[in-house]
Amino acid sequence: MYRTIAVVGLGYVGLPLALTFYQQGYHVIGLDKDPRKLEAIERGESYLPDIENHLLVEAGGSGRWRVTDQASAIREAQAIIICVPTPVRDQTPDLSYLISAAESLAPHLVRQQLVILESSTYPGTTRDVLMPILEKSGLRTGDDLYIGYSPERIDPGNRAYPFPSIPKIISGITEACLVQTHHLYNSVFDRLVSVSTPESAEMTKLLENTYRFINISFINEFARICDRMKLDVWEIIDAAATKPYGFSRFMPGPGVGGHCIPVDPLYLQWKAEQLGMNSRFIELSEHINKSMPQYIVERLREHFHTESLSGRRILVVGVTYKPDVSDVRESSAMDLLKLLVEEGCEVSYHDELVPWITLEGDSLLSTSLSPETIADSDVAIIATAHQGLPVSLLMEHASLIYDTRNVTRGLSGKATVLRLGGGE
Secondary structure: OOEEEEEOOOOOOOHHHHHHHHHHHEEEEEOOOOHHHHHHHOOOHHHOOOOOHHHHHHOOOOEEEEEEHHHHHHHOOOOEEOOOOOOOOOOOEEEEHHHHHHHHHHHHHHEEEEEEEEOOOOOOHHHHHHHHHHHHHOOEEOOEEEEOOOOOOOOOOOOOOOOHOOOEEEEEOOOOHHHHHHHHHHOOOEEEOOOOOHHHHHHHHHHHHHHHHHHHHHHHHHHHHHHHHHHOOOHHHHHHHOOOOOOOOOOOOOOOOOOOOHHHHHHHHHHHHHHHOOOOHHHHHHHHHHHHHHHHHHHHHHHHHHOOOOEEEEEOOOOOOOOOOOOOOOOHHHHHHHHHHHHHHHEEEEEOOOOOOEEEEEEEEEEOOOOHHHHOOEEEEEOOOOOOOOOHHHHOOOOOEEOOOOOOOOOOOOOEEEEEOOOO
């Protein structure tokens, strides 16, 4: 019987998962190496937009919740779930966080514990990387230690799908490991989907996000074609989406961001290269995705009939990788800001969820979205449209808007509007 759960890594995946188990009546131990996160949680202050402060306050006062940076705390838990970052650096998977976490946990493992990895990674990681480190404890997988893999599927900012309602892919190194993994997650998630091996579960996550990556990159390329043909890509997508079968709606934008969609395909590409193969779809999609900020710069040059935007005052509205989250990881808006600085522009940004950013080694504060700020800019680029963005204010006071999200459609005002994939 699982009573106490330890969650290692309290970021965008780990903290919501830990709270979900707490809300189902479990005792929860949260582990993280970042003292700022631990202090914020203990104060009852959430650093994630999806989690309200009162949830942390309630958990902290319950007697069933504590956070720590001490790996020895896992001795009290019957199950341990690892949710640490797994970035890609120079096109190569960086498993240093996972390896470090596993090495810190191994000396404290006790018999009959279940360890589940949720971090996105390439097929073979659970079996070939995680398991050997954990078995340094002297415990044998399938006999007195159970190891599984269950890819996270959380979508930050998406309130349409409550965490427990998202079907949970599960797997285990052995049949006994799968049974234990099923037993734990079945108490929290509405539906479990078992696959035969951890490699299959790892590959499932890569398929999901590579599918999205390729299709979003394609629709961005399609939008660029529509630009040249002076056709409205948004109208065309709406029309195509009326087909009741065989078409999925993907929307263009300034580039794919976040930790998963632009990163997971590179895990697949790396693994394919280890096997002497490659994916031309991933290569082309990455090229298109990375080129979107440069394409925006080129469109603005064309509009101003100039070879350089040097000296132009440009306001970038929204710098997170998607609406209604505070995450700037792999954000195309950040790449766009860097390009504009290199171009010689005077840049500023507004994002109500990101009070400051580091740009070219300097700190830049979010500016207010006032009529004066807007009017003082030569161009306002809408890169991310958070809920409640005062688009009508931009329309009324900006001289030129470059809209990458189609949020100005149907609105009138004094501003000239360029839309990605919408012509002039």
